[in-house]
Amino acid sequence: MSDKPNDGGVPLPVVPAGATSGAPAELPPASPAGRGMFGNQGTGDVSGYGGLVRQRQPIEEASRPYGGYFDEVRDALEEAYPAFGDAIEKVVVDRGELTLHVRPERIAEVCQVLRDDLALRFELCSSVSGVDYLGADERRLHVVYLLTSMTYRRRVRLEAAVSVEAPHLPSVTAIYPTADWQEREAYDMFGIVFDGHPSLTRILMPDDWEGHPQRKDYPLGGVPVEYKGAEIQPPDQRRSYQ
Amino acid sequence: MTTSNYASEHETDEGRVFTVTGGDWDTIVAGTDPINDERIVVNMGPQHPSTHGVLRLILELEGETVREARSVIGYLHTGIEKNLEYRNWVQGSTFVTRMDYLAPIFNETAYALAVEKLLGITDDITERATTIRVLMMELNRISSHLVWLATTGMELGAISIMLYGFREREYILDIFETITGLRMNHAYVRPGGVAQDVPDDAIVKIREFLKMMPKKLKEYEDLLSGQPIWTERTKNVAVLDVTGCVALGITGPVLRSAGLAWDLRKTMPYCGYETYEFDVPTHPDGDVWGRYQVRLAEIRESLKLVEQALDRLRPGPVMVADRKIAWPAQLAIGVDGMGNSLEHVAKIMGQSMESLIHHFKLVTEGFRVPPGQVYVAIEAPRGELGVHAVSDGGTRPYRVHYREPSFVNLQALPAMAEGGLIADVIAGGASLDPVMGGCDR
Numbered sequence: 001m002s003d004k005p006n007d008g009g010v011p012l013p014v015v016p017a018g019a020t021s022g023a024p025a026e027l028p029p030a031s032p033a034g035r036g037m038f039g040n041q042g043t044g045d046v047s048g049y050g051g052l053v054r055q056r057q058p059i060e061e062a063s064r065p066y067g068g069y070f071d072e073v074r075d076a077l078e079e080a081y082p083a084f085g086d087a088i089e090k091v092v093v094d095r096g097e098l099t100l101h102v103r104p105e106r107i108a109e110v111c112q113v114l115r116d117d118l119a120l121r122f123e124l125c126s127s128v129s130g131v132d133y134l135g136a137d138e139r140r141l142h143v144v145y146l147l148t149s150m151t152y153r154r155r156v157r158l159e160a161a162v163s164v165e166a167p168h169l170p171s172v173t174a175i176y177p178t179a180d181w182q183e184r185e186a187y188d189m190f191g192i193v194f195d196g197h198p199s200l201t202r203i204l205m206p207d208d209w210e211g212h213p214q215r216k217d218y219p220l221g222g223v224p225v226e227y228k229g230a231e232i233q234p235p236d237q238r239r240s241y242q
Numbered sequence: 243m244t245t246s247n248y249a250s251e252h253e254t255d256e257g258r259v260f261t262v263t264g265g266d267w268d269t270i271v272a273g274t275d276p277i278n279d280e281r282i283v284v285n286m287g288p289q290h291p292s293t294h295g296v297l298r299l300i301l302e303l304e305g306e307t308v309r310e311a312r313s314v315i316g317y318l319h320t321g322i323e324k325n326l327e328y329r330n331w332v333q334g335s336t337f338v339t340r341m342d343y344l345a346p347i348f349n350e351t352a353y354a355l356a357v358e359k360l361l362g363i364t365d366d367i368t369e370r371a372t373t374i375r376v377l378m379m380e381l382n383r384i385s386s387h388l389v390w391l392a393t394t395g396m397e398l399g400a401i402s403i404m405l406y407g408f409r410e411r412e413y414i415l416d417i418f419e420t421i422t423g424l425r426m427n428h429a430y431v432r433p434g435g436v437a438q439d440v441p442d443d444a445i446v447k448i449r450e451f452l453k454m455m456p457k458k459l460k461e462y463e464d465l466l467s468g469q470p471i472w473t474e475r476t477k478n479v480a481v482l483d484v485t486g487c488v489a490l491g492i493t494g495p496v497l498r499s500a501g502l503a504w505d506l507r508k509t510m511p512y513c514g515y516e517t518y519e520f521d522v523p524t525h526p527d528g529d530v531w532g533r534y535q536v537r538l539a540e541i542r543e544s545l546k547l548v549e550q551a552l553d554r555l556r557p558g559p560v561m562v563a564d565r566k567i568a569w570p571a572q573l574a575i576g577v578d579g580m581g582n583s584l585e586h587v588a589k590i591m592g593q594s595m596e597s598l599i600h601h602f603k604l605v606t607e608g609f610r611v612p613p614g615q616v617y618v619a620i621e622a623p624r625g626e627l628g629v630h631a632v633s634d635g636g637t638r639p640y641r642v643h644y645r646e647p648s649f650v651n652l653q654a655l656p657a658m659a660e661g662g663l664i665a666d667v668i669a670g671g672a673s674l675d676p677v678m679g680g681c682d683r
Contacts, residue, residue: 094614095359123488126619127628127645144630146617146645150488150502153509157617178491181653204316204682213324214641220321220328235328 062093069154070098076119081110097157104160104169107145108196111172114147114156122147122156125176128183130190134216139163141190141215145172145179162192171197189214281309286667288317294393294671295678299655301664308667311659313652318682326642330608331357332569334639336429341644342680343426344389347382348622349680350431351375353642355512356618356629357433360611363562370558371435372513377551378421378430379513379620380544381448384455385414386623386675387537387544391462394534394672398475403465410458413451420444423575435561438573445552452549459541466534476530480658480670483528490657491650494625496674499536500528506621513620520547530673567609570601608637624648624675648674648681 065071070093077100078084087106092099102110114122127146134140139161147156162169171194172179183194184203191212194200202209211218222234232238287298296317302310322341326334338353339346354375358364392407415425421444422428422437430437466472482490487497497504505522507515523539525532561568570590574583590598613635619628625647634640651674658670 095362095616097616099615124493125491126626127617127630127643129630129643129645131615131632131641131643144615144643146628146630150504150509155510155617157615176491177489178650178653181649185649202316204319206316213321220324235325 060092061090066091066093066098068096069152073098073120073154073156076117077110077113080117080120081113083109097155099157099159102158102160104139104143104162107143107158107160108170108172108175110158111145111147111175114158115175120149121151122149122154124148124150125172125178125182126155128172128179128186130186130192130214132190132214132216133161137161141167141192143169143186143192164191167192168195169193170195171200173197188212191215280304284664288314294676297652297671297676297678297681299667299671301659301667303664306663306665308659308662308664311656311667313655315649315652315678316682318678320683322683323642323644326639328638330637331433331611331639332608334642335432336427338642338644339427339429340679341683342622342624342627342646342648342677344386344677345382345623345627345680346426346428347375347378347431348620348627349644350429351379351513352618352620352622352627352629352644353631354431354433355620356616356631356642357611359616359618360614360631360633361433361567361609362612363434363564363567366562366564367435368559368562370439370556371560373551373554374436374440374560375431376513376515376518377440377448377548377555378418378436380547380551381414381417383544383623384541384548385411387541388414390537390623390672390675391534394669394675395466397668397672398472400466400469400472403462406458406462406465410455413454417444417447417451420447432569434564434567434569435559437569438575439560440555445555448548448552452545452552455545456542459538463538473531475665475669476534476673478527479530479666480662480673481527481529482654482658486654486657487528490654492625492654492674494621494623494647494651495533495536495540496651496654497625498522499525499532501526506619506626510619512618518547518550530669533673565600566604570597570604610635610637619645622647624677624680625651644680644683646680646683648676648678649683652676652681 062070066074074091077088081087083106087103087110088100089103090101092101100110111122111125114120124147125145126148127144129144131142131144132140133142141162141164143160143162145158145160147158149155160169167190169192171183173183173194174196180198181203183192183197184200186192187194187197187200188202188205189212201207205213220234220236222236224234225232282303284301284303285298286301288296290297298314298317300312300314301308320340322337326337329337334353334357335350338349341349355364358367388407388411392404392411395401395403395407418428418430419425421440422430424430482492482496482500484497484500484502486492487500487502493504501524503522503524506512507520508522520543521539523536523543525535571582571586573581590601611633613633615630615632617628617630619626621627626645627647628645630641630643630645631639632641654674655667655671658674659667662670
């Protein structure tokens with residue numbers, strides 16, 4: 001990954017980017033400072049719990065054999081797709097699900113092979129969505145594709161990570177037309193730009209909306225509500241356990 | 243027509259443009275053939291009785307023929323997925339149940355299955371809880387299909403079926419009310435099990451329903467199936483074949499009506515569906531008629547499943563044994579819906595300090611879910627309902643995404659409508675059975 005162009009002036013990570021991407025274990029804690037239990041910062045918390053820092057176990061890259069059909073899927077993909085070593089950053093097997101972390105610029109090629117190869121046959125793109133790993137990954141916006149093989153009754157998850165500064169990756173609408181609206185939703189909610197999409201516009205939010213609401217640095221919003229004389233803060237400002 | 247600085251007409255990329263500043267209309271339109279040349283753009287919705295909620299369709303018409311159709315959604319976007327990230331895992335049930343409001347039990351079950359998979363307690367869910375889930379899901383499938391039948395009938399001019407469909411659905415909602423305390427938005431299926439055991443009088447009600455429903459189905463078919471208007475409006479209308487369905491990601495009854503027996507209950511079973519006896523109805527034609535036939539047949543299959551689930555109900559716990567996950571309170575149905583039982587409140591407030599602490603911790607803080615991500619899909623009345631849940635190890639969801647069948651299926655509308663008549667847009671759109679609450683979330 002050292003040959004990755006330095007898009008948008010982001011400093012290249014010291015560790016290879018692929019090695020750190022994707023594992024939800026590396027997520028930022030819910031509170032911005034990464035510490036504490038109550039979510040409020042700078043108030044008079046004298047309990048001492050405000051100093052707690054949570055430790056997280058990272059999710060490791062899976063080693064062969066993966067078990068189940070996962071080995072077959074990997075072997076078939078490696079055979080059918082010569083650029084496998086370059087395109088696949090990491091293979092994770094967790095909770096009985098196979099995740100291939102794909103370099104974003106390769107995602108359409110990988111989908112094409114997964115759909116067309118006779119030994120793979122992932123005909124149905126079940127789901128495309130985004131996840132924002134703010135603070136845990138340089139390339140914090142992850143696009144998650146869930147492919148289903150109706151022939152073999154298998155599922156595989158593809159994950160491609162892009163940065164906020166250069167949130168571009170190829171659209172898979174030419175391969176899976178069903179990704180049309182789902183990519184529009186990912187654009188609307190996360191600001192991920194799918195190059196080659198026929199009409200990448202907002203879909204759930206109004207056309208003139210500013211910002212991308214599902215990003216982690218986008219506030220939930222809400223106004224205080226008065227109920228029986230007491231004022232209830234909006235959910236993201238309430239004091240609460242984390 | 244006045245001679246002025248206005249051009250009377252000019253050609254643009256969009257077609258011929260007339261600038262009219264008075265004069266005789268006939269002179270202006272002379273030379274254009276209104277039947278063949280005129281394209282008008284019609285906005286159908288978002289407030290329209292036959293768009294199943296706030297769906298907006300922009301139709302470009304040439305006479306009565308639809309040349310282009312685009313759907314505009316988002317009018318019912320409520321930010322449920324974002325809101326989930328600010329509540330703990332159990333509170334999520336009350337949010338997701340409001341997505342697809344005709345199939346709340348499915349939303350809840352998919353969510354609960356996803357959280358349980360993240361927790362790694364899928365195998366610890368008790369037999370009774372799973373059976374109750376199947377029972378509730380299949381009842382919900384019937385009620386959802388009944389609403390489809392009712393609204394589609396109404397939209398195509400069969401008003402009586404609307405009354406009958408809603409009447410029988412109300413019976414199911416009564417059953418739900420007996421069990422969960424609420425007609426809709428139950429928050430009944432929760433991570434770890436279900437909130438409340440099924441009371442005996444609900445079983446009696448369900449048995450009565452099972453006896454009554456086949457007769458009612460016969461009535462519906464007597465009303466509709468031989469009806470010439472109904473067959474005219476549905477046969478060979480809005481055809482979509484298997485290739486089109488799979489490319490557009492269409493699942494559920496629409497895909498099965500095109501002939502592919504893809505039902506997640508059979509192909510990727512969950513909740514023990516592989517141990518039940520039922521068929522997956524299909525139809526070769528892939529038109530609105532086929533979808534009608536498939537949905538009616540699915541109601542019959544669901545009745546079979548409900549009966550089997552009832553026969554399997556054995557006494558036992560309905561929540562996981564792990565007290566770190568199971569809701570501490572024994573819930574009871576009071577006059578204002580479901581809430582904590584009075585005995586439980588008396589115990590934690592008057593007798594056991596430890597129970598109070600435990601209750602407080604679990605209710606305010608919630609349980610921690612190990613980091614990771616899962617995708618769980620179930621067969622909802624409209625197709626594959628998938629939940630992609632991500633945990634960062636905390637007590638709240640890091641991200642929950644719903645793969646809503648309404649959302650994905652609505653993409654098929656242009657494919658069904660373009661080139662057809664405008665009246666068939668209604669039939670085709672209705673046959674997709676979109677629920678905008680689920681579509682927009």
